[in-house]
Amino acid sequence: MKIYLFTLLCxxxxxxxxxxxxxxDKKENMNNYKKDVTLWYEAFTKKDAALLDKILHxxxxxxxxxxxxxxxxxxxxxxxxxxxxTFPDLKLTIEDIxxxxxxxxxxxxxxxxxxxxxxxxxSKNRRIDIQVVDIHEFKDGKIVRTWHTEDWMSGLRQLGxxxx
Amino acid sequence: MSPSDAAKAVVRxxxxxxxxxxxxxxxxxxxxxxxxxxxxxxxxxxxxDGVRDLYHRLRAAFPDFYADIHWQAADGELVxxxxxxxxxxxxxxxxxxxxxxxxxxxxxxxxxxxxxxITEHWGVANLFSVMxxxxxxxx
Numbered sequence: 001m002k003i004y005l006f007t008l009l010c011x012x013x014x015x016x017x018x019x020x021x022x023x024x025d026k027k028e029n030m031n032n033y034k035k036d037v038t039l040w041y042e043a044f045t046k047k048d049a050a051l052l053d054k055i056l057h058x059x060x061x062x063x064x065x066x067x068x069x070x071x072x073x074x075x076x077x078x079x080x081x082x083x084x085x086t087f088p089d090l091k092l093t094i095e096d097i098x099x100x101x102x103x104x105x106x107x108x109x110x111x112x113x114x115x116x117x118x119x120x121x122x123s124k125n126r127r128i129d130i131q132v133v134d135i136h137e138f139k140d141g142k143i144v145r146t147w148h149t150e151d152w153m154s155g156l157r158q159l160g161x162x163x164x
Numbered sequence: 165m166s167p168s169d170a171a172k173a174v175v176r177x178x179x180x181x182x183x184x185x186x187x188x189x190x191x192x193x194x195x196x197x198x199x200x201x202x203x204x205x206x207x208x209x210x211x212x213d214g215v216r217d218l219y220h221r222l223r224a225a226f227p228d229f230y231a232d233i234h235w236q237a238a239d240g241e242l243v244x245x246x247x248x249x250x251x252x253x254x255x256x257x258x259x260x261x262x263x264x265x266x267x268x269x270x271x272x273x274x275x276x277x278x279x280x281x282i283t284e285h286w287g288v289a290n291l292f293s294v295m296x297x298x299x300x301x302x303x
Binding site: 096098149157 | 235244272274
């Protein structure tokens with residue numbers, strides 16, 4: 001179970017609610033990707049779960065993700081709820097965005113104060129502030145795949161998990 | 165070769181020849197003397213010496229250490245690499261005595277390549293997973 005809660009942690013990208021009509025050429029869509037991904041991080045920071053339904057491709061896959069995770073927006077909902085309640089002041093801050101074709105790389109920081117038990121570890125009211133790197137792959141103007149890594153070793157130290 | 169492909173090749177050489185095979189002559193060739201690591205590991209220096217030490221420590225802890233590169237992406241001078249490291253735990257690592265276990269962990273990093281040299285690094289390694297695999301995290 002513990003592993004799951006950690007591997008659940010992921011960051012996916014966002015596409016505008018007002019999807020462009022199908023006549024929009026591919027290049028224009030690709031030019032929007034860097035801008036589009038920023039909105040996902042805003043969604044987490046602003047705790048606007050409704051956005052998630054609009055931003056992910058129905059086949060979206062999170063890598064790594066726990067076995068049995070549903071594809072598409074439904075798969076990210078438990079994570080969203082968990083993170084935003086455990087860390088009510090959760091804030092994602094983008095540090096850099098890179099793009100190579102249909103892949104968009106985002107370096108960000110994830111910060112927040114632990115207010116509930118996390119991975120069975122009770123809250124010490126400590127603040128986490130860790131490095132994150134996510135890569136979002138687009139297809140047909142939507143995110144179909146996200147690879148994610150977070151520096152949880154530093155995070156657990158910050159939360160006091162290793163203190164006696 | 166395009167500039168992006170050339171930059172990717174520099175990073176790949178480091179991953180395959182230095183990290184995976186322990187060829188530290190190549191390390192000296194590839195890393196700029198004013199290299200800066202923006203995400204150093206705890207107790208590591210954020211410069212070229214720090215990275216060299218880290219690579220040596222990894223190879224000492226996991227003598228068969230190697231990387232499986234899944235893909236690379238480049239945006240100008242900045243190269244992103246998604247990879248999985250593998251190794252057998254035969255030396256001290258993060259304070260954990262050798263267990264003989266085979267471990268693996270994903271890492272994503274971004275490196276800046278300028279004039280053929282690696283000048284900057286940002287990365288996240290899933291060391292939490294390593295500690296789990298080594299049985300080092302008590303509940």
